[in-house]
Amino acid sequence: MNLDKKKEIATELHEKFLKSEIVIVTDYKGLKVSELTDLRRKLRDGKSEYRVVKNSLLTRASEGTQAAVAKGHFKGTTAVAFAERNPVAPAKILSDFAKTNDKFKIRAAALNGKLLDTNGVKALAALPPREILLAQLLAVMNAVPTAFVRVLNGVPQKLMNLLNAVKENREKEAA
16 A cells, blocks of 8 residues: 555544444454454444554544544454444443454443443443433423422412311301
């Protein structure tokens, strides 16, 4: 590969690192081409990309990006998964793939400039989908005003019950 081609790839990777919310570093040593093709298809369906690149190009391309925290993991047979949105999707796909393929390993991830180890990626993969998290947040946010309205409604209600009890007592005494 000539120098111009290397610079072009490094520039392209640098742009991907800048745009990506998560970059997951993996070791694919010993996998068949068909298995890697299947993984790439799954990641593509999940709006992610999977690239096998030389470690020196990855190191150079990660400079000045949030993915630079993971450059210590660019060793051996390295491939990276990029996702611009929804970091849970590629983490879930790669974790599921690692469960069924013993040769495949997740080394680390860079999530918004923070380094996650293998267990961190697995924990991220265990999160429910974004839509469910948003629904849970909405339910919590809705519960607070609802409870507040119930409390405010309780004060006049108790006053009305007290007045009705006084009225009934006076009617009994008058009768």
